[in-house]
Amino acid sequence: MKGLVAAEPRLPEISSDGRSGALDIDLSLFSAAVVLRAVYKLTARAHVFTEPTEPSGGRWTVTFRARGGQDIDAVIGDFANELIDQRLREEMSLEMAPLRELVVAQAFAEGNLLDALRDEGDWEEDPQGIGRAGGPGGR
Amino acid sequence: MGADRLPVVGPRAGLFRDRRHFEPGAGGYRFLPFRFMRWSPEEILLVNDIGETVFLPRAAFEAFAARRLNRRSPEYAELAGKHFLHDSVHDTPIELLATKYRTKKAFLRGFTSLHLFVVTLRCDHSCHYCQVSRVSENRERFDMAEATASRAIDLMFRSPSPHLKVEIQGGEPLLAFDRLRFIVDSVLDRNAEEGREVEIVVATSLSRLTDEMVDYFRENRVLISTSLDGPSFIHDANRPRKGRDGHRRVTENVAKLREALGHDRVSAVMTTTELTLRHPREVVDEYVRMGFDSIFLRPISPYGFAVRTGEAARYESEQFLVFYRQALDRVLEVNRQGYDLVEVYAQILLTRMLTPFATGYVDLQSPAGTVLGAVAYNHDGDVYASDEARMLAAMGDTTFRLGNIHEDSYEALFAGEVARALAASSVIEALPGCAECAFLPYCGTDPVFHHRTQGDFIGHRPSSGFCAKNMGIIRHLLELLRGPDELVRDLLTSWGVGVALGDVPPADDAAPLLQPEPFASCR
Numbered sequence: 001m002k003g004l005v006a007a008e009p010r011l012p013e014i015s016s017d018g019r020s021g022a023l024d025i026d027l028s029l030f031s032a033a034v035v036l037r038a039v040y041k042l043t044a045r046a047h048v049f050t051e052p053t054e055p056s057g058g059r060w061t062v063t064f065r066a067r068g069g070q071d072i073d074a075v076i077g078d079f080a081n082e083l084i085d086q087r088l089r090e091e092m093s094l095e096m097a098p099l100r101e102l103v104v105a106q107a108f109a110e111g112n113l114l115d116a117l118r119d120e121g122d123w124e125e126d127p128q129g130i131g132r133a134g135g136p137g138g139r
Numbered sequence: 140m141g142a143d144r145l146p147v148v149g150p151r152a153g154l155f156r157d158r159r160h161f162e163p164g165a166g167g168y169r170f171l172p173f174r175f176m177r178w179s180p181e182e183i184l185l186v187n188d189i190g191e192t193v194f195l196p197r198a199a200f201e202a203f204a205a206r207r208l209n210r211r212s213p214e215y216a217e218l219a220g221k222h223f224l225h226d227s228v229h230d231t232p233i234e235l236l237a238t239k240y241r242t243k244k245a246f247l248r249g250f251t252s253l254h255l256f257v258v259t260l261r262c263d264h265s266c267h268y269c270q271v272s273r274v275s276e277n278r279e280r281f282d283m284a285e286a287t288a289s290r291a292i293d294l295m296f297r298s299p300s301p302h303l304k305v306e307i308q309g310g311e312p313l314l315a316f317d318r319l320r321f322i323v324d325s326v327l328d329r330n331a332e333e334g335r336e337v338e339i340v341v342a343t344s345l346s347r348l349t350d351e352m353v354d355y356f357r358e359n360r361v362l363i364s365t366s367l368d369g370p371s372f373i374h375d376a377n378r379p380r381k382g383r384d385g386h387r388r389v390t391e392n393v394a395k396l397r398e399a400l401g402h403d404r405v406s407a408v409m410t411t412t413e414l415t416l417r418h419p420r421e422v423v424d425e426y427v428r429m430g431f432d433s434i435f436l437r438p439i440s441p442y443g444f445a446v447r448t449g450e451a452a453r454y455e456s457e458q459f460l461v462f463y464r465q466a467l468d469r470v471l472e473v474n475r476q477g478y479d480l481v482e483v484y485a486q487i488l489l490t491r492m493l494t495p496f497a498t499g500y501v502d503l504q505s506p507a508g509t510v511l512g513a514v515a516y517n518h519d520g521d522v523y524a525s526d527e528a529r530m531l532a533a534m535g536d537t538t539f540r541l542g543n544i545h546e547d548s549y550e551a552l553f554a555g556e557v558a559r560a561l562a563a564s565s566v567i568e569a570l571p572g573c574a575e576c577a578f579l580p581y582c583g584t585d586p587v588f589h590h591r592t593q594g595d596f597i598g599h600r601p602s603s604g605f606c607a608k609n610m611g612i613i614r615h616l617l618e619l620l621r622g623p624d625e626l627v628r629d630l631l632t633s634w635g636v637g638v639a640l641g642d643v644p645p646a647d648d649a650a651p652l653l654q655p656e657p658f659a660s661c662r
Contacts, residue, residue, distance in 0.1 A: 040571055086575075100172040103172060114230045
């Protein structure tokens with residue numbers, strides 16, 4: 001197919017005892033906040049160690065050591081999927097956060113933050129112009 | 140953001156706006172606030188900030204997230220109708236969301252509405268899971284003094300809430316009946332001036348009930364909440380007393396109280412122990428045998444004797460969830476057979492899932508109901524952020540002690556350092572693990588529980604028993620609501636929205652079951 005090139009899969013390295021594994025993460029793909037939120041969700045199933053892969057800090061190595069009887073393959077696989085979900089959440093929240101704040105502010109405000117005149121305006125002054133056009137009933 | 144004024148055309152010029160004003164904008168759609176989780180490999184669950192749900196196939200979710208969702212698709216219509224996307228010039232979706240959001244947070248308006256009075260620590264039971272660290276019957280120095288009760292009542296009426304619930308507890312409060320009566324009389328006398336809606340509940344094992352007490356409860360319209368852990372082999376094993384006749388006494392006295400007070404004035408709760416886990420069906424059947432119309436399937440709390448006897452650690456959340464699902468199945472089965480029985484915790488969650496209304500259940504609020512929803516006045520005058528906080532203090536941990544009735548002002552108790560720390564650490568919209576959870580609108584947090592089990596007010600969500608329990612039950616309820624059994628779907632819906640089973644509309648009825656009043660009239 002045009003534009004697509006086959007590649008060798010790059011899978012995480014699993015330790016010989018089958019309890020540890022590591023992933024190398026490019027921070028240009030996933031922000032530090034995204035990585036940490038994804039890591040957090042796995043911290044009941046594994047001990048997690050994060051460190052810069054290189055001095056410039058553009059890549060992190062995240063190492064998992066399974067807790068209890070956890071399957072390290074499953075832990076790392078779930079982490080990889082969680083990275084994608086957290087990135088999507090981060091992107092969506094850029095748009096949703098202001099609206100979420102507006103909804104909460106509007107819910108608790110004493111006045112109407114969206115259109116103050118609609119509730120507080122003087123009906124005789126008719127700031128919305130509701131009664132201005134001609135027609136039946138003086139409207 | 141405001142509405143554009145388009146040219147007005149047609150014979151009714153000046154009366155209505157042109158239809159173009161109401162069409163979706165040409166600029167695509169915007170996301171309205173929601174959260175999502177991967178429900179299964181094929182489906183994504185979306186939940187918006189007021190608790191509406193949409194399940195999308197993976198491909199549809201990916202299209203929606205990439206803003207490529209076909210506006211003529213049924214998924215688009217559902218997302219628009221339930222306020223997950225916004226594609227017009229109107230503010231209406233924002234206003235509706237704000238109205239419903241305010242309704243969901245209505246519990247904040249009245250501040251503390253539940254006031255627990257611990258009239259005594261004396262008790263004639265030795266329940267294995269006792270969270271009270273009760274003392275033996277003859278230690279009257281563990282009764283609440285009259286002056287302490289009076290002061291607690293004064294503090295209670297400082298609350299701005301128009302609805303006040305007085306819950307009288309122990310130990311066994313009937314062992315301090317004179318004090319109990321003093322509190323009830325004083326509250327009712329004071330309320331004759333205050334004019335609040337007051338509800339009085341006595342939480343008792345009923346082992347010491349006398350005819351005099353029955354008459355008093357009837358005259359003063361007191362509600363009774365007792366404990367019934369199941370049939371006698373479970374109840375008496377969990378809740379031993381001298382004579383091993385606790386179950387018999389409960390059975391006899393529930394009947395006596397129902398006759399005197401009315402059937403719906405007596406309720407019961409159970410506590411799940413390791414023994415209970417093995418008998419979900421028998422527990423439910425006992426509630427049916429005794430004619431109760433509700434059952435509250437509660438796990439053990441990790442306080443008091445429950446910790447000392449090891450009961451609290453004896454089962455993990457997953458074991459409780461297995462028990463819960465089995466017991467709920469039995470509840471649904473008895474309903475199918477024609478007996479009306481509601482599972483209370485499911486009902487609370489379903490109300491949050493299916494309506495915009497707050498439930499007042501202090502353990503499922505954000506911020507948490509500690510102080511904001513409930514306080515406990517201990518027999519010695521110490522005031523605690525919750526009943527569980529009081530139990531923790533009996534174990535030597537006074538982290539959640541707000542102060543003392545006789546030493547501290549209302550402001551110092553209800554708005555002091557502890558109260559503020561609890562509020563600040565329990566807004567789940569800002570907590571790690573909770574903030575992005577799709578179940579957030581249905582859930583809450585318990586800083587006392589997390590402090591006790593994890594050493595931290597906020598807690599560690601991935602290993603939290605509170606989180607595991609709630610996520611497990613919410614998921615199970617969603618599965619049932621989407622399941623093939625129409626009766627189960629209708630039954631759960633009736634529990635959640637508070638209508639009779641026969642009044643639940645068919646699934647294809649487009650009319651919503653409940654809508655709050657339009658924005659302006661909510662003010």
